[in-house]
Amino acid sequence: MDFSYSDEQRMLADLVTRVVADHYAFDAREGYIASAEGHSPAVWGQFAELGLLAVPFSESAGGFDGGGAELMVVAEGLGRGLVVEPYLGRIVLAGCFLDAALADDKKAEVLEPLIAGEARFALAVHEPAGRYDPHWIETTATQDANGWRLSGRKAAVLAGDSADHLIVIARTGGDNPSAEGLSAFWVDADTAGVRRAGYTTIDGQRAAEVWLDDVAVGADALIGTEGQAGGALEYALDRGVVALCAEAAGAMEVACDLTLDYLKERKQFGVPIGSFQALQHRMVDMRMNLEKVRSLTLWAACSLEGDATERRQRLAQAKVMVGTAGRKVAEEAIQLFGGMGMMDESSVAHYAKRIVMIDHYLGDANFYKDQLLAMLAGESVSAAEANRAA
Amino acid sequence: MDFSYSDEQRMLADLVTRVVADHYAFDAREGYIASAEGHSPAVWGQFAELGLLAVPFSESAGGFDGGGAELMVVAEGLGRGLVVEPYLGRIVLAGCFLDAALADDKKAEVLEPLIAGEARFALAVHEPAGRYDPHWIETTATQDANGWRLSGRKAAVLAGDSADHLIVIARTGGDNPSAEGLSAFWVDADTAGVRRAGYTTIDGQRAAEVWLDDVAVGADALIGTEGQAGGALEYALDRGVVALCAEAAGAMEVACDLTLDYLKERKQFGVPIGSFQALQHRMVDMRMNLEKVRSLTLWAACSLEGDATERRQRLAQAKVMVGTAGRKVAEEAIQLFGGMGMMDESSVAHYAKRIVMIDHYLGDANFYKDQLLAMLAGESVSAAEANRAA
Amino acid sequence: MDIEYNKAERAFRDEVRAFIADNLPEETSRRVKAFKSVTPDMMTAWQGALSKKGWLAVNWPVEHGGTGWSPIEKHIFEEECAEAGAPRILPFGLNMVAPVIIKFGTQAQKDYYLPRILNNEDWWAQGYSEPGAGSDLAGLKCRAERDGDHYIVNGQKTWTTLGQHANMIFVLVRTNTEVKKQAGISFLLVDMDTPGVTVRPLITLDGEHEVNEVFFDDVRVPVDNLVGEEDKGWTCAKYLLTFERTGIAGVGISKAALAHLKEIAAGQIVDGKPLIEHPRLAERIVDLELELMAVEMTNLRTVSAAEAGGVPGAESSFLKIMGTEVRQKISDLYREIAGPQALPFSYLEDEPADCVADFAPPAAPTYFNLRKLSIFGGSNEIQKNIIAKAILGL
């Protein structure tokens, strides 16, 4: 057991820290968000050049073969800098899905331009009726002589507005809400019948609503095996959850630091407000919540390659903690800053927004708590069976 | 709208306050609890003499015809004094059950000795398998030529150890957990087949576990109409809930006052600990929780005579608040007292115990929240029906 | 003890309801209930209707055109308006500067300003807080120096709510730096069209322009615009801050909000059933309902005590904390209900309007905007300090 960073991990952390320091000053970030792309293609190019885009990919895909820990290190750095580059949508979700879904000999060809920062993919999974459930897929794909015809609607497709290609999850079998019978298709974003409405989220990210109206794609648009997309989907979403939790941990760390600095600087009644004991104790609670998020995120990150039951539990626990402890930290940061915490021109307000809204990506605390409850029920059933058997 | 006490209510409050001041000093109370009776028959006699035992009963029963507000006034006073007299078990539960179940012309005869402080009844409702559910009744009553034969087990029968007569709720029809098909029977506590184990509760009350092993009683043992005890049971339990909530409010008030006094007296690092802002804010939170309990208790008490749906909602809300806010106040009282709050010789410890344990009588916060959830579900069904009709 | 309204109170409530039904435009009400912003015109129209009816100056004595209502009547009026989705009555003129003018103003000030406030001719703003001072109000730095029959005002005010629409502002200024801080403050009325007054928008984290900074650069204010005595403005300031605020708990607003959310949750089908039937969400609703009812009854107890002649003092601090905590929790539930639909933000430019249900766009902004409730109007920490001192004697 050794929790210290390896040399490679330290290098990754340093790289991210440097890019953030060089390119993500508060004003610069505001500019990226306001731009047409919603992020900085130049910074994205830097990410590619420094190898950050290769981190989560397997060697056969031309990647860095990073595990959960490496992904965590990168995402924490992104969270610290409140980076709005489409790392989650384009790399972690779309990229990792392809890494898992494609045959080994095809990966490099498809993922190389992604790793180089050139290709722009997005994974279109969630639908309005399913809310956070990635297995509630009403989008249909029907086979015809020329290939497939897709119809349906996708919500909050991350990095979906800038994507050239969408990876669309459709149901070709099975019933909702099951992972069985899901298939994935390549859809050029310009294909007839595809409509997108892109938007900026309240926490500065970009996403799109996507409508598919009898979209015709070729037979080769099918990614992997028909009806078997569930595994790759889980692979990608699991990594997405780790990235989100780590990003939250990074953002929470800075929110705590900013608040602490403010408590030391800001004077009221002639003394720094940090000398008031009630505020001191609340600051301690904030830090304690940060530690809890860090700990469960670390555990989730390190369980990506392990036993499936444990992995699901760790991921769900981490995301629940991020949702609950994250919200507390964000609310306290605003409250302790007082009026300044409410201001769009204060960086802490943007940290708070990102931290709170992370709960709305890939499933909120409720969604994952339901999963934990289902696991507990399963556990108690197995225990009862074991008892009967004994 | 006028929340001030009427003259009668003020008089009741004064009476209780006086009895408590005269007879319920900390040491005296400890003595009552340690005695064979578990309370003070002398004080009980005083209660009778002053008319306190008549408060919740109807005029036809020879009572004071007090409503929920009057019951609240009395119970708050009992809570303030941490009184361990069997008011809840003997008067509110057993007495009110009889007031509701008996025919008008029979009430006076049965209740007069109770009001005079002579008769000792107890209502035996809850069972181990039902936990807090008063309608989960596995105790059976079978009719034979000589009357009825009762079998079953009753848990936590309040004032059940000292009772001469038990009012036993048994199932003569219907299925668990339904209020339909419940019947009530007089059972002399000495009847063959009745076994009792009396005990002191951790908060100084007395109760008993009761076993009924094929207990034979006469045909006249049936109270009211066969299968129709549900109504009177609800009547009694509703009043029990109001009494418990009011008692909690009274006890919480004193717990807050004791803590506040301690904060002012106790010095550390040369200053009163009440000068520490973190503790001040926590004391404010305690008081806020007290106000919430007072408010919902008041609302519950004043809804006893009103619409059934509203009444059930108010009662459940009050008991949930008592369970949650009460626990917070009790825990904070102990914590702010520090080591002294842990001591059996500190009165605040006993207030804390009573406040926390009140959650364990007649249904805890979980139990009543389930009722509120069922009501919400009913509401949404009615709303949906109304929508369809429109 | 009777917690129900009596016959006269019920009759009054019916009268208020009837007035609202006749005078509150449906579109205004709909927007307010749906957490959407209302235009200055909508606000002015509603205040105009109230003015015409003689119901605008709820807290004024009758002789100045006020309603002369009792605490219970005021409470009924405020709660009915809130539950019906009426825009809030702007307090800066009616409930802040006016009481100060009535209590401390000259006859000329009363004659000029009070009718204009009653007739919605002036839109007032508040000039209390300063960037450096925050909760330490008396530490203010904005100064006014006497120059003949004018004061020359220099300095800055902040958190000036809706100041972008105002033509008048009341300002606390320092007129004496030689004495201890509370003793050198004066209360001035300033026409915002005076040269040297600049309003700069402050955008809050939800993207709203609701508050402003106001800069004073050699602004000449006639001495006639001084309220009360020079250097005695702290008395006015304190009077204004403690002025009776029965509506501080915001129970009506919370009730309307929770009812709105229940409707939304009943209408959203998720995983094949309405969201309101999902157990954890249902439990949050149940929790909030009982929390809100506790606040409501605590509020009623205070109103009843006021009716009986009690003067609500630090008790209003309890109500402020309890009431804002519930409102914030309700806004958090709103965000939770909206789920992934809470993400789009560029709706503010009406761009991806068809991405999400109509109820969703205000969810996250409302949640973030309402963080202000525990910060402004005396932060909840300050309220706790007040309770600790005034009620608990700590």
Next chain:
Amino acid sequence: MDIEYNKAERAFRDEVRAFIADNLPEETSRRVKAFKSVTPDMMTAWQGALSKKGWLAVNWPVEHGGTGWSPIEKHIFEEECAEAGAPRILPFGLNMVAPVIIKFGTQAQKDYYLPRILNNEDWWAQGYSEPGAGSDLAGLKCRAERDGDHYIVNGQKTWTTLGQHANMIFVLVRTNTEVKKQAGISFLLVDMDTPGVTVRPLITLDGEHEVNEVFFDDVRVPVDNLVGEEDKGWTCAKYLLTFERTGIAGVGISKAALAHLKEIAAGQIVDGKPLIEHPRLAERIVDLELELMAVEMTNLRTVSAAEAGGVPGAESSFLKIMGTEVRQKISDLYREIAGPQALPFSYLEDEPADCVADFAPPAAPTYFNLRKLSIFGGSNEIQKNIIAKAILGL
């Protein structure tokens, strides 16, 4: 980064497990896991087994008979013992007075006391807190005056855990009243059989006799029993308080407790189904599990940092707060699970033993007893003050 135990660590864990399996009596383990009290004999027997194996002095250096274990090994040992339901090793001799003697004691003190502690020949108690001082430890009043080659000790100590079984006590006394409070304190070892020492039981609200008051009335203590220099006892006191405590989070205890509660909840049939399937209760279990895992991992991070040479300082305050909060919440769940069965109290005299299930009697007493966790050992408020100062620099 590797959060899993390596091969050597796993081998060590297996060795510990095997030792426990062979040496921990089942009845002792059963009682500990079920929150039932264990007798002094049970405690001594377990400590004896550890002593024989050489595993008793976990924190001592090897040269004095300690294990010399690394932080990770200590952690593994402590967690395995806790999860297996071993009685806790009494810290007063082993982990409090012994490190002080090792660091500040004379050779004679080391030669005499250390082997006696290792062999369980002395039962030590702690004489730190005083009724008037509480968290302000340095404000102590118990005084010792020099009389030839003795000190005459007069005063009172309190919260002396299990002092009723002890034959030795280490005491902080005031030997100089002329200097500032920290500078006039000395550290004495007192034989409790000395005339003038009286132990009075303190019964806690759960009915337990666990703590005591100890009175000193002209107690003659040989000067040889002074540890370190006269008036320099504060150095010993601080050293003792900051002495590394890897087990402060109590994760193993919490894990055993939660596992026990899950078993109970699975076995209780309520309304026709196991309690663990009732949604709200299940949710509380899930919440506590994730809370506990967060503490566990935070603890492991600290252990790993210590292994890498870091000195855990104020971080242990975080662990103390987090760990005790979880333990208290688990005890609250225990009370909740017991439901109405938590009521009977006279079980202490074994009276109504057949009223309730075997698991139920300790529920409420445990809940109330564990309130102490956030009070004793430096209250959680004091821990927050420490963090605010030492880590946050406030």
